[in-house]
Amino acid sequence: MDTAPLPLSIPFDNSYASLPDQFYSRQSASTVSKPELIAFNRPLADLLGITGGQDSELAEIFGGNKITDGAEPLSQLYAGHQFGQYNPQLGDGRAILLGETIGRDGQRRDIQLKGSGRTPYSRGGDGRAWLGPVLREYVVSEAMHALGIPTTRALAAVLTGEQVIRESVLPGAVLTRVAQSHIRVGTFQVFSARKEFDALRQLLHYTIARHYPETDGPLGFLKRVIESQARLIPQWMGVGFIHGVMNTDNCQIAGETIDYGPCAFMDSYHPMQLFSSIDQFGRYAFGNQPDIIVWNMAQLASALVPLMPDAQDAIELFTKAVHDMVPLLKKNWIRVFSAKIGISDPREEDEILINDLLNLMAEGRADFTNTFAALGTAKARDEFLVPDKFDLWEVRWMERITGLDNVEETLSKSNPILIPRNHRIEQMIQAAVSGDYYLFQRLSEAYSAPFTKNHSFDDLRHPPNDSEIVRATFCGT
């Protein structure tokens, strides 16, 4: 006999809501007319300690209609540099933090609704999201997680029954995002710029206790954030990921990938590949990401200076910490790309070997994912414009990895077969807008095991044909 599922229970254990008022505005989600559950990530819910909940209840809660026990809804204040320009006040313009749980793994995480209506930080915006970006974030963030890259996650997607007006009238939706926290570089910037140094100090203490408890003080903290980001960005690059909008408000202190707006995975490789339609000058192009993260860390450093007893000392120490990030990024980049070619003990000179391969790939715009996936097989050379040049590279490579047995198996651990290709995401969104979620389900399943060969997903390995190519991505807010 079927038993009705128990009511939803979320074991909230909130801490951000205990910070003073100036950190946020208490704000409930706007109600929506007809919430319908599109997806609920049960394994993630289990990890968070969430139990029960049937679809209609989940739709009410994660669509924003019902406040569940223990939630203390609020929108967070932050600022940030957007495309290099400081914007003194941003904040959650369309997001509401329900609260935090401490998961089965002991990790504290935020549960946040995104697209849940206007807040005091909405400025001119409607506080809403439409279905497209919600499904994109759901699929791409979960794919990133499966690829082993630190990221915010997706707990639920709900169709609201509301219409959202963008270039056209579109179905509204709400995403439930889960993150180690939503503290950003821009959260530090806002209090520093406003000269609210007590709040800034309190934020530092809170953030250290939450994310970097083994360190203390502004300098130790800065170094730890730098280390996290210096790990993250090379991991993006290793899968051909372009974030697209690395503003300081989209740069999370815990070192997770956050904000899947105009992001994209590259099909054909070019170091300066760019998709975002709002990035006029290519500031956030693929190959610029390491420089930009250093720039972002310099902004964090500047924001922390007032917490140091001596400004001159602080500037010297912080400048050194930020400069030290450059070789650290390089080291991690070499580690990521060495692993992609089967080298587990990278040496400095391997950089040349890797760059020579990438240059050959760029020459003929080889498919990034498929080229790495084909290395060590007879098919690899077909990916290159001038296969003979690849043959020469391959000889040098083989020499470097002599002694490595099981080349194919070793490589397959660092080279995914499946990445969320832009054209597939677009096709999924188009189908969903017309009410068909089959592709959403299928892509979610396929991308949950990106390193595993599964012939039923072979079609998802193909790069787009000419008519399918996505040339630009949009913020889609």
Ligand code: AMP
């Ligand atoms: P993003 O580009 O998504 O990082 O957003 C930048 C800022 O704009 C953040 O403060 C967002 O909360 C805000 N924002 C984005 N879309 C909307 C919207 N539809 N309504 C209100 N605020 C928004």
Ligand code: MG
């Ligand atoms: Mg953002």
